[in-house]
Amino acid sequence: MTPAPKHSVKVTILNEEFTIRSDTPPEHTRAVAEYLDGVAHRVMSGGNVVESNRAVILAALLVTAELLEERDASETLSTSMRSLGDEVRRLLPPAKR
Secondary structure (H helix, E strand, C coil), X not given: CCCCCXXXXXXXXXXXXXXXXXXXXXXXXXXXHHHHHHHHHHHHHCCCCXXXXXXXXXXXXXXXXXXXXXXXXXXXXXXXXXXXXXXXXXXXXXXXX
16 A cells, blocks of 8 residues: 655734645645644633644643544534434334345
8 A cells, every 4th residue: 555645835823824745635724723723712802811832822722622522522513423323223124224
């Protein structure tokens, strides 16, 4: 199996340019950076943080919290779907299970 090619993508976070080398598609890398930039700008606009590096760290923590909340929600939904599937299977005639 051949490894995915690496792409170099220039992104801007809090008005600072970074070159990211990644094997993900450039559009995805840009979208991730834009999302982080938006959260960092919201942190900065709150007025409590002045230093951009601290704002980016706080933004990364907020994004990570979102990710973990979504994972929990996804796991809960998957458990509910499995449970529903089990109930539906019990209602089906034996030949259709």
